[in-house]
Amino acid sequence: MALIDVVNLSKAFGPKVVLSNVNLQVQEGESLVVLGGSGTGKTVLLRNIMGLLTPDSGHVAIEGKIIAQLSRKELFKVRQSIGMCFQMAALFDSMTVFENVAFGLRRHLEITEDEVQARVEECLSLVGMKGTDKLKPAELSGGMKRRVGFARAIALKPKILLFDEPTTGLDPVMTDVIGRVILDLKHELGVTTITITHDLKSAFEIADRIALLFRGECIACEPPAAFKVNPHPVIQQFLRGDADGPFLQDPPPPKRRTQEAHP
Amino acid sequence: MVLTFIDKTGASVLSALDTAGDFATLAGRTFAAIFKRPFDGKNLLNQFQAVGVHSLPVVILTSVAVSMVFAVQLAFGFRQFQAEGLASQVEGLAIVRELGPVITGLMLSGRIGSAMAAELGTMQVTEQIDALECLATDPIHYLFVPRFLAAIVVVPLLTVVSIYVGFWGGYMILVGVEGQSAYVYGHEFYKLLAFRDLRIALYKAFVFGMIISLVGCWRGYRTQGGAEGVGNAPTSSVVTSSLWILISDFFLTKLLLV
Numbered sequence: 001m002a003l004i005d006v007v008n009l010s011k012a013f014g015p016k017v018v019l020s021n022v023n024l025q026v027q028e029g030e031s032l033v034v035l036g037g038s039g040t041g042k043t044v045l046l047r048n049i050m051g052l053l054t055p056d057s058g059h060v061a062i063e064g065k066i067i068a069q070l071s072r073k074e075l076f077k078v079r080q081s082i083g084m085c086f087q088m089a090a091l092f093d094s095m096t097v098f099e100n101v102a103f104g105l106r107r108h109l110e111i112t113e114d115e116v117q118a119r120v121e122e123c124l125s126l127v128g129m130k131g132t133d134k135l136k137p138a139e140l141s142g143g144m145k146r147r148v149g150f151a152r153a154i155a156l157k158p159k160i161l162l163f164d165e166p167t168t169g170l171d172p173v174m175t176d177v178i179g180r181v182i183l184d185l186k187h188e189l190g191v192t193t194i195t196i197t198h199d200l201k202s203a204f205e206i207a208d209r210i211a212l213l214f215r216g217e218c219i220a221c222e223p224p225a226a227f228k229v230n231p232h233p234v235i236q237q238f239l240r241g242d243a244d245g246p247f248l249q250d251p252p253p254p255k256r257r258t259q260e261a262h263p
Numbered sequence: 264m265v266l267t268f269i270d271k272t273g274a275s276v277l278s279a280l281d282t283a284g285d286f287a288t289l290a291g292r293t294f295a296a297i298f299k300r301p302f303d304g305k306n307l308l309n310q311f312q313a314v315g316v317h318s319l320p321v322v323i324l325t326s327v328a329v330s331m332v333f334a335v336q337l338a339f340g341f342r343q344f345q346a347e348g349l350a351s352q353v354e355g356l357a358i359v360r361e362l363g364p365v366i367t368g369l370m371l372s373g374r375i376g377s378a379m380a381a382e383l384g385t386m387q388v389t390e391q392i393d394a395l396e397c398l399a400t401d402p403i404h405y406l407f408v409p410r411f412l413a414a415i416v417v418v419p420l421l422t423v424v425s426i427y428v429g430f431w432g433g434y435m436i437l438v439g440v441e442g443q444s445a446y447v448y449g450h451e452f453y454k455l456l457a458f459r460d461l462r463i464a465l466y467k468a469f470v471f472g473m474i475i476s477l478v479g480c481w482r483g484y485r486t487q488g489g490a491e492g493v494g495n496a497p498t499s500s501v502v503t504s505s506l507w508i509l510i511s512d513f514f515l516t517k518l519l520l521v
Contacts, residue, residue, distance in 0.1 A: 050397055086393070
């Protein structure tokens, strides 16, 4: 049985169909990377997995439990086994880094403050953020915020980690740092991960399988080597990063010829 | 044209019912979450400080100002009938029964209701409320309940402060300016009042505290649309809660004075 089972998942907002009959299975310990253009429903997929949205049809099951059918209490129990890393980190801005990472520990585990302290330090050092515990989120850079978000997500030792565009808006060096942190977390914690990203370099490093969402449908879900040579024109266009092709609904204006440099 | 009118009216009625239903659901979830565990004492104390201690100056200032203006008007009005002695009696009646709770309620809807809406609205658009959900924490229990409890305790307490300050505001005008005897003012202020009047004022303040906190949290929780939405949430919270404070004041007065 797959740890995460997405079955015929469809979701629309008004007339706009965002996900249409998406099927994905993620096995325990596996790392799935979901690629796709902006607005193709990647984040909506993660929100359905977390139970933040209810599917119009189809379902998401975690360890065989159908998320949409759970009571609030049961849903919260399942959520304790999932760590969600938000696109813009979503840190609690009235709390320090320490309080952010300690939040889940204090609420759900009956452990002493010393044990909380030790676990927070352990999580912060896993993401390379040791010594920042007294800072407020406003004092952190974008990359640092996301790493603190990772630390908060792993604090309760979840079985599943979901990363929502963890590198969007970061410089290439920080993108690489985040990619390495995700890889480290995957190897050290042995968790099952779903990562949504636009960064192909880290996608190929992290992924056991890569899925591509295109206009709400999952058009491929295969290991990186097979994905790279998949002849589907949309996949090849996405990998090339070219504006010309079937990927965009509205064709872009023709490419201007760059002015030749003065001799 | 008639069909269009009926169509629009029907849509407005449905939308209003939808909004009322949403508010009632969240209010019900708040009541149900009050006794749920874990109890977060630190969060509750923070709210007592934000709602209570920080609101003290604004309540004192407005209560002094309103009671002084009211005393000036009463002194002027009763002078027309050579009945200046009645001014302090009516001042006492007005401050304890109406001005104390209503002014406190209206000022707090502007101060704490709007702050709640802005804070929760910002948390909503920056995905912090989703983060709470993902950390297996009920936002209603974590965000609504402490604010609600703080408001229903603090608004009655601040109403007592407002009444006390209102007494001295009237004193400054009627004794200090109009030259009434301090002993007579102190005696006459309470002449038309019974303990029941203070109890009614506290009941009203309790209901106003519920309205302010629930409307503020609800408007913030339902914020959509980024910066514009966050900007609209406090405005809408203040307008809605002020309106409901005035409407409920009328019905509470009718009900409790019987």
